[in-house]
Amino acid sequence: xxxxxxxxxxxxxxxxxxxxxVVPMVFMASVSTxxxxxxxxxxxxxxxSVYGDALAQYQTQFLRSAGYGLxxxxxxxxxxxxxxxxxxxxxxxxxxxxxxxxxxxxxxSFVLRTVSWKFLLADDGMLLGPLKATGLVPGDFHVLxxxxxxxxxxxxxxxxxxxxxxxxxLERVDPRVVEAAQxxxxxxxxxxxxxxxxxxxxxxxxxxxxxxVPMTADYVNAGILGGPENTMIGNIIQTQxxxxxxxxxxxxxSFTLMAAMLVGIFAYAKALGTExxxxxxxx
Amino acid sequence: MHTSHDPxxxxxxxxxxxxxxxxxxxxxxxxxxxxxxAACGVQGKKVDAPxxxxxxxxxxxxxxxxxxxxxxxxxxxxxxxKDYPSLDMFTADTGIKVTYQEAIQDNTTFFxxxxxxxxxxxxxxxxxxxxxxxxxxxxxxALGYLVPLDHSKLPNFAANAAQKVKNPTWDPGNVHTIPxxxxxTGIAYNPKYVDEVTSIEDLWNPKYKGKVGMxxxxxxxxxxxxxxxxxxxxxxxxxxxRKAGEKLRQQRDAGLVRKYYENDYVDALVxxxxxxxxxxxxxxxxxxxxxxxxxxxxxxxxxxxxxDNMCIPKTAxxxxxxxxxxxxxxxxxxxxxLVEYINYITPVPxxxxxxxxxxxxxxxxxxxxxxxxxxxxxxxxxxxxMAKLRSYKTLTTAEEKVFESxxxxxxxx
Numbered sequence: 095x096x097x098x099x100x101x102x103x104x105x106x107x108x109x110x111x112x113x114x115x116v117v118p119m120v121f122m123a124s125v126s127t128x129x130x131x132x133x134x135x136x137x138x139x140x141x142x143s144v145y146g147d148a149l150a151q152y153q154t155q156f157l158r159s160a161g162y163g164l165x166x167x168x169x170x171x172x173x174x175x176x177x178x179x180x181x182x183x184x185x186x187x188x189x190x191x192x193x194x195x196x197x198x199x200x201x202x203s204f205v206l207r208t209v210s211w212k213f214l215l216a217d218d219g220m221l222l223g224p225l226k227a228t229g230l231v232p233g234d235f236h237v238l239x240x241x242x243x244x245x246x247x248x249x250x251x252x253x254x255x256x257x258x259x260x261x262x263x264l265e266r267v268d269p270r271v272v273e274a275a276q277x278x279x280x281x282x283x284x285x286x287x288x289x290x291x292x293x294x295x296x297x298x299x300x301x302x303x304x305x306x307v308p309m310t311a312d313y314v315n316a317g318i319l320g321g322p323e324n325t326m327i328g329n330i331i332q333t334q335x336x337x338x339x340x341x342x343x344x345x346x347x348s349f350t351l352m353a354a355m356l357v358g359i360f361a362y363a364k365a366l367g368t369e370x371x372x373x374x375x376x377x
Numbered sequence: 378m379h380t381s382h383d384p385x386x387x388x389x390x391x392x393x394x395x396x397x398x399x400x401x402x403x404x405x406x407x408x409x410x411x412x413x414x415a416a417c418g419v420q421g422k423k424v425d426a427p428x429x430x431x432x433x434x435x436x437x438x439x440x441x442x443x444x445x446x447x448x449x450x451x452x453x454x455x456x457x458x459k460d461y462p463s464l465d466m467f468t469a470d471t472g473i474k475v476t477y478q479e480a481i482q483d484n485t486t487f488f489x490x491x492x493x494x495x496x497x498x499x500x501x502x503x504x505x506x507x508x509x510x511x512x513x514x515x516x517x518x519a520l521g522y523l524v525p526l527d528h529s530k531l532p533n534f535a536a537n538a539a540q541k542v543k544n545p546t547w548d549p550g551n552v553h554t555i556p557x558x559x560x561x562t563g564i565a566y567n568p569k570y571v572d573e574v575t576s577i578e579d580l581w582n583p584k585y586k587g588k589v590g591m592x593x594x595x596x597x598x599x600x601x602x603x604x605x606x607x608x609x610x611x612x613x614x615x616x617x618x619r620k621a622g623e624k625l626r627q628q629r630d631a632g633l634v635r636k637y638y639e640n641d642y643v644d645a646l647v648x649x650x651x652x653x654x655x656x657x658x659x660x661x662x663x664x665x666x667x668x669x670x671x672x673x674x675x676x677x678x679x680x681x682x683x684x685d686n687m688c689i690p691k692t693a694x695x696x697x698x699x700x701x702x703x704x705x706x707x708x709x710x711x712x713x714x715l716v717e718y719i720n721y722i723t724p725v726p727x728x729x730x731x732x733x734x735x736x737x738x739x740x741x742x743x744x745x746x747x748x749x750x751x752x753x754x755x756x757x758x759x760x761x762x763m764a765k766l767r768s769y770k771t772l773t774t775a776e777e778k779v780f781e782s783x784x785x786x787x788x789x790x
Binding site for chain 1: 444486489492516519520586587592595627634635636638639641644645648650774777778781785788789790
């Protein structure tokens with residue numbers, strides 16, 4: 095019985111993952127190599143040319159998504175790190191209040207939060223209207239339907255996912271370690287770059303993992319805030335599934351996206367010297 | 378009882394239906410993506426055309442059950458608080474209780490949800506649904522998902538429906554569908570920024586750079602590309618599509634198009650993000666009734682007319698009850714209650730006189746709104762406008778692939 099216990103413990107969650115993750119993935123892999131259409135049915139052909147075709151046809155959107163994800167992730171780190179640092183080291187007894195404030199946007203639906211940007215940033219709206227009236231910006235200036243709006247929306251929606259893991263990593267840095275560094279004649283700046291920053295890197299790593307992946311696959315922000323030049327790969331996949339009912343192409347695009355992101359993440363892990371990606375993310 | 382004195386009537390005119398549709402669509406899209414995924418393995422096969430006795434075969438064993446589950450679009454029926462007066466009347470007259478749900482936000486997502494269920498012959502939870510003529514409806518018919526209608530049980534439809542809504546090209550002989558309501562796709566503009574618009578060419582006018590809204594729906598946007606070339610979409614060929622695609626691409630590459638919109642163009646137009654946009658007639662009528670200064674025109678080159686159709690899914694549990702309602706709403710009295718709320722074109726022309734009669738009885742704001750409805754060319758279009766209207770082309774699956782491959786790269790660059 096004792097030897098069985100670990101397996102029994104893993105059973106509920108394991109079954110959950112098998113049923114809701116592994117089975118659909120296998121299913122989708124099979125679909126990606128089928129041919130046909132909804133009316134005449136699909137036939138399994140194991141024809142992998144759909145991958146090449148989809149990649150060739152949508153490489154612009156792939157590159158654009160990766161670019162947006164990358165830029166938005168970098169901006170997120172830049173915004174989140176100081177904030178997490180401040181909460182962890184200067185938050186005092188109010189830490190949990192500040193964390194609640196970080197999480198507060200999640201009490202409102204993702205879509206509604208994104209739509210509200212449209213009201214804030216309307217061409218003659220409450221922000222741009224007065225600026226235009228006073229001549230501070232030109233009359234045809236607009237934010238909506240630009241790359242800036244899409245990346246801004248991405249950063250805004252996923253920022254808490256960056257703040258929280260960095261906060262957790264910083265929170266675990268023992269203040270006595272910093273004191274020790276200073277005892278050894280490290281300046282404040284050196285204490286940060288040589289001690290605090292390296293100790294918090296796993297948090298940054300987890301944050302990047304938790305934001306880069308959903309940002310790159312996101313389709314809501316580009317759909318609501320973007321224009322004709324901002325279509326991301328998520329929008330294409332959505333169209334292929336729901337509008338064209340072209341399931342093979344949609345499945346192939348999804349797998350290509352996943353593969354590209356895995357490669358990117360492992361390359362990033364290697365560059366950062368974090369050998370075990372999953373372990374770093376879990377910490 | 379009647380809607381002209383009903384506060385719900387005015388409320389109907391002052392609510393924007395586009396917000397509901399759009400927001401719900403986004404959320405629904407997420408779950409539908411999951412469903413579509415699960416659907417992949419259970420594709421249906423194309424069925425043969427219904428046999429001569431298909432109607433009798435289907436209906437002979439069906440009985441009235443006294444209950445009905447109806448899936449429709451948001452704000453597509455008269456409403457009084459939590460009640461639907463026309464459905465209450467239906468229940469009083471026929472004894473059939475209706476569970477009414479605003480379950481449809483757009484055709485693609487809705488079809489994405491029901492398609493796997495129908496393919497597997499499972500109940501979709503509805504006995505009656507409303508689908509726009511277009512790719513999804515054509516697929517539903519081709520796949521045998523819709524019940525052939527027993528026209529001997531549809532006397533009101535036969536007597537009161539407008540000639541022009543009968544026998545449509547996408548469903549010859551109304552075998553599977555009859556209209557719920559009809560609408561127009563034309564051009565809307567904000568007179569604050571734009572002088573009078575009469576032509577589709579205005580959507581290509583460099584004056585409006587970055588301020589033009591087009592629709593994301595490929596059939597809608599393709600139609601306008603074709604109108605601008607003087608091509609009738611219903612009779613168009615692949616060569617026409619390529620030329621239209623080229624014309625639309627020029628418009629996009631010149632930076633004219635601000636965005637290819639789903640349902641959210643109305644807000645953008647009201648806020649001034651776009652000045653001139655492709656639009657649906659009912660959306661603009663509602664905004665005007667609400668006091669917004671917007672204009673809607675059917676362009677000289679042509680506009681699109683579309684129909685939202687009632688149909689019965691093959692797995693319906695209460696088909697007789699569904700058929701009863703389909704005929705019931707074709708009584709002019711009931712159709713009037715509906716059009717006074719829905720503000721799109723009614724398939725029952727006799728309603729115009731009844732709306733005017735209601736207006737004569739009404740006072741104040743109600744009277745003004747009812748007169749506005751009866752006189753509106755968006756609800757009762759003139760013959761001149763009707764002559765300019767064309768429908769979507771009915772595409773085969775093979776044609777659809779070519780069609781989408783021409784126009785989707787324009788809207789989703």
